[in-house]
Amino acid sequence: MRATGEVGSSSNAVGLSAAAIGEEIARSLTLPRALVGANLRTGATLLGFASQCVHAEAEFLRRLFTCRDLEQASTLHARFVAAMIGEGSRELTELMAVARENVALIADAAEPAPAIQLAS
Numbered sequence: 001m002r003a004t005g006e007v008g009s010s011s012n013a014v015g016l017s018a019a020a021i022g023e024e025i026a027r028s029l030t031l032p033r034a035l036v037g038a039n040l041r042t043g044a045t046l047l048g049f050a051s052q053c054v055h056a057e058a059e060f061l062r063r064l065f066t067c068r069d070l071e072q073a074s075t076l077h078a079r080f081v082a083a084m085i086g087e088g089s090r091e092l093t094e095l096m097a098v099a100r101e102n103v104a105l106i107a108d109a110a111e112p113a114p115a116i117q118l119a120s
Contacts, residue, residue: 034109038102045098049091056084 060080067073 031106031109034106038106041098041102042095045091045095049087049095052087053084056080056087 057080060076063076064073067076
């Protein structure tokens with residue numbers, strides 16, 4: 001086998017061109033990149049929700065401090081719990097959408113690569 005002198009068209013000992021080797025290396029990194037991306041998207045969604053919860057709880061505690069009696073505190077607490085249940089439900093819906101997107105991206109990245117063409 002001889003090198004042709006063209007960039008990316010020389011062959012190695014197994015008969016693959018440099019371009020084909022580069023394409024295979026890039027393809028082999030597709031799935032790990034998709035997995036890392038999925039983890040980052042999921043983590044960002046969860047951390048965003050956690051941030052909202054902490055802010056809501058801080059606001060609840062600020063308002064609780066100003067309550068003058070048990071009835072007012074109880075009403076405030078009931079509203080806070082109801083709001084958190086609603087937010088949790090919305091967050092679960094959003095998290096499921098992220099999970100579906102992640103599964104689709106990972107499945108696409110896991111598609112088998114086309115057959116390798118040997119250089120002649």
